[in-house]
Amino acid sequence: MNSKKNIAILGSTGSIGKSTLEVVRKNPEYFNIICLTANKNVIDLAKQINEFKPKYTYIDSTNLLDDLKLKITNNKTKLIGTTKDLCDLLASYEIDSVVSAMSGSSGLFLTNHVLINNKQVLLANKESMVMAGQIFKKFKQNIIPVDSEHNSVFQLIDRSVDYVSNIVLTASGGPFRKLPSSEFKNITIDMALKHPNWSMGEKITIDSATMMNKCLEIIEAFYLFDFKPEDIGVLIHPESIIHSIVNFLDGSSLCQFSEPNMQIPISYALAYPQRTYSGRSSYNLADKNLTFHKPDLKKFPSISFAYNALKTSANHCLVMNAANEIAVENFLKQKISFIDIFNVILDSFNIPNNEVIENIDEILYTDELYRSKINKILNKYTF
Amino acid sequence: MNSKKNIAILGSTGSIGKSTLEVVRKNPEYFNIICLTANKNVIDLAKQINEFKPKYTYIDSTNLLDDLKLKITNNKTKLIGTTKDLCDLLASYEIDSVVSAMSGSSGLFLTNHVLINNKQVLLANKESMVMAGQIFKKFKQNIIPVDSEHNSVFQLIDRSVDYVSNIVLTASGGPFRKLPSSEFKNITIDMALKHPNWSMGEKITIDSATMMNKCLEIIEAFYLFDFKPEDIGVLIHPESIIHSIVNFLDGSSLCQFSEPNMQIPISYALAYPQRTYSGRSSYNLADKNLTFHKPDLKKFPSISFAYNALKTSANHCLVMNAANEIAVENFLKQKISFIDIFNVILDSFNIPNNEVIENIDEILYTDELYRSKINKILNKYTF
Numbered sequence: 001m002n003s004k005k006n007i008a009i010l011g012s013t014g015s016i017g018k019s020t021l022e023v024v025r026k027n028p029e030y031f032n033i034i035c036l037t038a039n040k041n042v043i044d045l046a047k048q049i050n051e052f053k054p055k056y057t058y059i060d061s062t063n064l065l066d067d068l069k070l071k072i073t074n075n076k077t078k079l080i081g082t083t084k085d086l087c088d089l090l091a092s093y094e095i096d097s098v099v100s101a102m103s104g105s106s107g108l109f110l111t112n113h114v115l116i117n118n119k120q121v122l123l124a125n126k127e128s129m130v131m132a133g134q135i136f137k138k139f140k141q142n143i144i145p146v147d148s149e150h151n152s153v154f155q156l157i158d159r160s161v162d163y164v165s166n167i168v169l170t171a172s173g174g175p176f177r178k179l180p181s182s183e184f185k186n187i188t189i190d191m192a193l194k195h196p197n198w199s200m201g202e203k204i205t206i207d208s209a210t211m212m213n214k215c216l217e218i219i220e221a222f223y224l225f226d227f228k229p230e231d232i233g234v235l236i237h238p239e240s241i242i243h244s245i246v247n248f249l250d251g252s253s254l255c256q257f258s259e260p261n262m263q264i265p266i267s268y269a270l271a272y273p274q275r276t277y278s279g280r281s282s283y284n285l286a287d288k289n290l291t292f293h294k295p296d297l298k299k300f301p302s303i304s305f306a307y308n309a310l311k312t313s314a315n316h317c318l319v320m321n322a323a324n325e326i327a328v329e330n331f332l333k334q335k336i337s338f339i340d341i342f343n344v345i346l347d348s349f350n351i352p353n354n355e356v357i358e359n360i361d362e363i364l365y366t367d368e369l370y371r372s373k374i375n376k377i378l379n380k381y382t383f
Numbered sequence: 384m385n386s387k388k389n390i391a392i393l394g395s396t397g398s399i400g401k402s403t404l405e406v407v408r409k410n411p412e413y414f415n416i417i418c419l420t421a422n423k424n425v426i427d428l429a430k431q432i433n434e435f436k437p438k439y440t441y442i443d444s445t446n447l448l449d450d451l452k453l454k455i456t457n458n459k460t461k462l463i464g465t466t467k468d469l470c471d472l473l474a475s476y477e478i479d480s481v482v483s484a485m486s487g488s489s490g491l492f493l494t495n496h497v498l499i500n501n502k503q504v505l506l507a508n509k510e511s512m513v514m515a516g517q518i519f520k521k522f523k524q525n526i527i528p529v530d531s532e533h534n535s536v537f538q539l540i541d542r543s544v545d546y547v548s549n550i551v552l553t554a555s556g557g558p559f560r561k562l563p564s565s566e567f568k569n570i571t572i573d574m575a576l577k578h579p580n581w582s583m584g585e586k587i588t589i590d591s592a593t594m595m596n597k598c599l600e601i602i603e604a605f606y607l608f609d610f611k612p613e614d615i616g617v618l619i620h621p622e623s624i625i626h627s628i629v630n631f632l633d634g635s636s637l638c639q640f641s642e643p644n645m646q647i648p649i650s651y652a653l654a655y656p657q658r659t660y661s662g663r664s665s666y667n668l669a670d671k672n673l674t675f676h677k678p679d680l681k682k683f684p685s686i687s688f689a690y691n692a693l694k695t696s697a698n699h700c701l702v703m704n705a706a707n708e709i710a711v712e713n714f715l716k717q718k719i720s721f722i723d724i725f726n727v728i729l730d731s732f733n734i735p736n737n738e739v740i741e742n743i744d745e746i747l748y749t750d751e752l753y754r755s756k757i758n759k760i761l762n763k764y765t766f
Contacts, residue, residue, distance in 0.1 A: 155635065163658035165665065235668060250654070251647045251663035252538065258635050267633045275546035280634035282548065285618060285675040292668040 005270065008035035008056075008090060009099040010110055013044040015200050016101035016124040016146065019262040021048060023270055026279045031270060034094055037086065039102070040064060046071035053077060055094070058086045086110075091117035097270070099146070100125050103203055108132055112360045115139040122146050122269040126220045130321045132363050133223030134314045144269040145224055149217055151265035152243035152256035153225060158273075166231035168245040169217055171295065172197050173236040174208045181299045187338035189331070197240040198260050206328045210341050211300040216324075218306035219317050229310040234303055236293040241283060259283045301342055308349075315353035318363065319370045323348030326374050330382065340381040347377045388653070391418035391439075391473060393493055394484035396427040398583050399507040399529065402645040403482050404431060406653055409662045414653060417477055420469065422485070423447060429454035436460060438477070441469045469493075474500035480653070482529070483508050486586055491515055495743045498522040505529050505652040509603045513704045515746050516606030517697045527652040528607055532600055534648035535626035535639035536608060541656075549614035551628040552600055554678065555580050556619040557591045564682045570721035572714070580623040581643050589711045593724050594683040599707075601689035602700050612693040617686055619676040624666060642666045684725055691732075698736035701746065702753045706731030709757050713765065723764040730760045 007024070011017050017038075024031045035056040038045040042064050049057055050073050058080040059068055065079060072079075080086050090098055090113060097120040100111045107125040114121050115136060123129065124146040129136060136143065145151050149169040157164060175194050176187065192209040193202065200208070207213035214234050221232050235245070240260040247253045258264045259280060267278030295303050309316040327344040330336045336344065351373045355366050390407070394400045400421075407414045418439040421428040425447050432440055433456050441463040442451055448462060455462075463469050473481055473496060480503040483494045490508040497504050498519060506512065507529035512519060519526065528534050532552040540547060558577050559570065575592040576585065583591075590596035597617050604615050618628070623643040630636045641647045642663060650661030678686050692699040710727040713719045719727065734756045738749050 155637065168668075237668075245668070247665035248658055250650045250658045250661040251644070251665055252639060252641050252651060252658075252661075253665055254538065254637060254639050256635060256637050261634075264634045268635060271633070275631050275633045275635075278633040278635075282630035282634055282636055285551075285620075285628070286677045288675055290673040292671055294669045 004030060004032050006032045006034045006094060006096045007099065007270070008037070008095050008097075009033070009101060010037050010107065011039070011099075011101035011103065011125075012036040012048055013038040013041035014101055014103060016262060016266070017099070018044075020099050020101065020122075020266050020270070021052065023263050023267045023276075023278055024052070026277050027267075027270075030276055035080075035086075035089060042068050042071060049077050050074060056080050056089055087113050090114050090119065095119060097122055099266075099269075100128065101146075103127075103201055108364065109360065112136070115142060118142065120144065122266070124266075126216045127321055127325070129220040129223050130216050130317050131367065132360060133219060133317065134357075135360060135363070137223045137226070140224060140226075143224065144272050145220070146262075146265055146269050147217060147220065148243045148260070148262065148265045150221060150224055150244075151268055153221065153246060155256050155268060156244065156246040156254045157225070161225060161227065163248050163250070164227070164231075165247050165249045166233060167221065167225070167227060167247070168233040168235050169214065169221060170235050170237040170240070170242055170244060170292075171211065171214045172208065172240045173238055173293075173295070174211060176209055176299075177236065177238065184299075184339050185337065189334065192331070192338060196238070202332055203325070203328055206331060206341075207324070210324075210328075210338070211295070211302040212305075212324050212328075212341070212345075214295075215302040215306040215309075216321065218303070219310060222310055229307050234295050236295050237290065239288070239290055241285075241288070241290060257283060301346075305345060313353065315355060315357060315366070316349070318357075318367060319348050319351055319353050319374075320345055322367055322370045323374045323377075326371060326378060330378060335383060336378065336381045337383075344374065344377055344381060347380070348374050351377075387413060387415050389415045389417045389477060389479045390482065390653070391420070391478050391480075392416070392482040392484060393420050393490065394422070394482075394486065394508075395419040395431055396421040396424035397484055397486060399484035399645060399649070400482070401427075403484065403505075403649050403653070404435065406646050406650045406659075406661055407435070409660050410650075410653075413659055418463075418469075418472060425451050425454060432460050433457060439463050439472055470496050473497050473502065478502060480505055482649075482653075483511065484529075486510075486584055491747065492743065494519070498525060501525065503527065505649070507649075509599045510704055510708070512603040512606050513599050513700050514750065515743060516602065516700065517740075518743060518746070520606045520609070523607060523609075526607065527655050528603070529645075529648055529652050530600060530603065531626045531643065531645065531648045533603060533607055533627075534651055536604065536629060538639050538651060539627065539629040539637045540608070544608060544610065546631050546633070547610075547614075548630050548632045549616060550604065550608070550610060550630070551616040551618050552597065552604060553618050553620040553623070553625055553627060553675075554594065554597045555591065555623045556621055556676075556678070557594060559592055559682075560619065560621065567682075567722050568720065572717060575714070575721060579621070585715055586708070586711055589714060589724075590707070593707075593711075593721070594678070594685040595688075595707050595711075595724070595728075597678075598685040598689040598692075599704065601686070602693060605693055612690050617678050619678050620673065622671070622673055624668075624671070624673060640666060684729075688728060696736065698738060698740060698749070699732070701740075701750060702731050702734055702736050702757075703728055705750055705753045706757045706760075709754060709761060713761060718766060719761065719764045720766075726764060727757065727760055730763070731757050734760075 037058040327341040420441040710724040
């Protein structure tokens with residue numbers, strides 16, 4: 001690597017943030033941590049600050065600022081008090097790359113701010129691409145996807161889609177791949193939170209169980225890589241070793257694989273266009289079986305939702321994402337059943353969504369509008 | 384594609400030559416066939432000439448020239464009478480790319496001639512790389528490998544080996560993958576000529592059965608891509624879908640796959656750095672199982688031969704290639720047994736091989752010298 005990159009991590013105490021710091025820990029000569037931010041996890045944030053000694057830190061819940069101060073043992077880290085100051089820092093010469101790893105839609109505003117200030121974004125927050133893909137796609141030269149499937153496609157095509165006939169995102173199929181749909185009504189939270197191949201945050205784990213995760217990823221791929229919806233396929237691959245496939249017009253296909261560990265795509269995104277150690281080894285295929293199946297669209301209507309949304313409008317993507325977030329939140333609170341996640345999303349498609357949306361403020365405003373309507377739909381399904 | 388490429392095919396009536404013409408047939412707007420050559424297959428050569436109307440043709444067996452003339456129905460094709468005239472044509476402005484598809488060591492002289500005249504070579508003749516790798520590697524910027532495994536590696540790294548930790552060539556394992564070695568003494572020609580996954584020429588089919596094909600490919604990869612021998616691995620993959628794997632230092636791996644059909648790597652090599660239609664579709668992984676195993680080096684000492692040869696000397700590669708060609712030829716004539724192919728090669732390693740070799744003439748001369756000594760070894764094993 002040629003020079004040291006100055007990194008800000010938005011959401012450093014989440015699963016992606018922690019994996020990012022794991023990669024940075026292996027490469028102290030290549031990456032400087034300039035800023036770490038968290039939503040409310042003071043304990044982990046303080047530990048990270050004490051280890052990495054970033055020049056700045058920020059916590060969303062400003063009432064936790066004093067608590068955080070007490071836990072920081074170094075005097076090198078400045079506490080940023082306002083979102084405006086955080087924005088100024090992210091736009092400044094002090095930052096080269098921003099890891100956008102906040103969960104849900106809250107990352108949207110900051111990701112947009114970083115992009116319009118011409119900084120590189122390492123995007124782990126797929127919801128922001130689903131909500132604002134139409135706007136963010138203008139900046140895609142500065143977006144490096146961290147999501148393992150999209151990072152995989154990016155490695156294979158490196159922004160050039162010449163001669164590509166179509167791409168395939170793989171999916172583990174989640175914990176209910178083999179469960180008959182007649183049993184879906186009995187799915188409990190505990191069952192849905194047990195992902196067969198990896199541990200992640202709760203929201204994404206439920207998205208994996210409903211396969212809404214793959215729905216969001218199809219939309220993310222559409223905006224990142226500019227393929228037609230029908231040229232973005234999904235293949236169930238229970239071993240989760242191959243992350244994506246790129247099919248070329250000459251019958252040749254390239255694919256990327258690794259053990260399912262986020263340090264690998266993160267290290268690629270951090271070091272791009274070079275590569276560096278991720279702390280993980282190559283996956284050895286010896287004595288392994290890789291299997292592949294078509295997804296069952298009847299059991300998992302989520303995949304079809306993506307194509308319908310892309311063929312309808314960007315607003316349709318926005319309302320679907322909001323409905324999914326609200327439904328998952330309420331499933332996790334045991335207020336609705338697993339199958340009603342699908343029903344809430346389906347009902348949300350009846351919300352009129354013809355608003356003209358041209359900027360991030362309008363997206364955030366319309367998102368709020370949709371959410372209030374979705375909360376009314378939700379009443380139909382709550383226990 | 385930007386402009387039409389002018390192609391000569393050396394060995395157009397063999398399996399690679401025919402597949403090349405199949406690709407050209409699909410892309411008349413991109414490729415001009417300027418010259419077709421064959422060893423002695425007048426009937427097929429004449430048919431090809433009548434279809435593709437190349438400006439020139441050449442047949443090795445000059446006694447067949449009159450026969451060929453009679454069979455050619457078009458008056459656009461000039462018959463080249465001498466090797467010197469063929470060399471002049473290949474070096475001229477009329478040719479952009481030369482497909483080197485002659486089997487065995489006979490392609491060496493012409494491939495060298497084309498390379499020193501700064502033309503692009505699409506190399507399907509792995510023996511010439513095994514024999515003259517030390518000399519040809521100087522020209523590797525002009526060599527595009529056609530061998531499916533090497534073409535696959537080339538697609539993945541495109542001449543840049545930065546950040547690659549090692550590569551893996553896959554192998555079908557041939558027809559005797561599951562046969563206990565105690566049964567190897569009973570292998571007949573018919574058994575050895577039945578390849579499980581594809582039909583090719585007799586020499587390469589036997590090389591597949593002995594896995595000497597993979598031995599030659601390891602050496603070819605060494606010279607083409609400049610990896611250390613220990614960083615070129617082999618993995619048995621009976622389905623022959625994935626052709627190679629490139630492992631990077633960050634734990635990420637890229638691989639290329641397709642149905643096992645030579646039109647795919649050939650179309651890539653022809654169109655490089657672009658891509659064009661090969662006449663074959665992408666391979667659909669749905670409902671497929673891909674399996675992988677370590678090779679059994681006791682049953683197939685051929686893999687170890689490659690590493691020993693590379694660690695010893697270029698002359699060691701030369702003598703091994705000659706011993707293999709002679710042994711296979713005599714196995715096909717039912718003069719030696721299958722397992723004695725290995726024994727002839729093993730014995731050939733005792734031939735003193737310290738000659739200083741600095742050019743193609745010296746390679747050809749030394750090769751002849753080795754062959755006369757190997758023919759003496761052969762007497763020990765002939766029935």
